[in-house]
Amino acid sequence: MAATEQQHEQALKRFLDARPELREELDHLNPLLAQAKGETAAQYREERLHEAFEAEAERQQLFAWELTLQLTAATPLDYEAQRLEVHREVAEMAGMDWPEYCELNGIKP
Template structure:
């Protein structure tokens, strides 16, 4: 049950709403930088927002999808349950033993 695109968009909105200084920066990006990358201003802005989101997740020692769940879960308990569910899915897809996976990623099952 990886976070949906809709849920991720909601998390990005919440993330940005909580950071007026980031919104201000994103609203005043140099349009020449977007042009130099061959992107529209909206695409360039979106890319910078995603970078800031990833950086925040990394700062908190989370995967970006974990930050998405953290920002959109109704409660800390719901976040933990969803987080473990996704980690379990990842372990299964990787063909790893759950306990071994938990040890590798410092997860308390």
């Protein structure tokens, strides 16, 4: 079960709530930068938020969807179960044997 859009939005909110300095930065972006990209200020802000979220996931050596699950799971055990379920789905879609997939991706089932 991959993270839903609702889960991702909740994760972004929690991510931003835990980082007041990022919220401050995003609240004071230069509107001319958005205009130069042909975006609204809100679109430009949202893009910067997603970039920060993805950078944090990368810093933690996670996929962005894993960070989403981490921030929205009820418990660490729930997170791990959801994470493994998604990885199993990916392995199936790729037609890979589960142990081979785990080894390739450094997963301890």
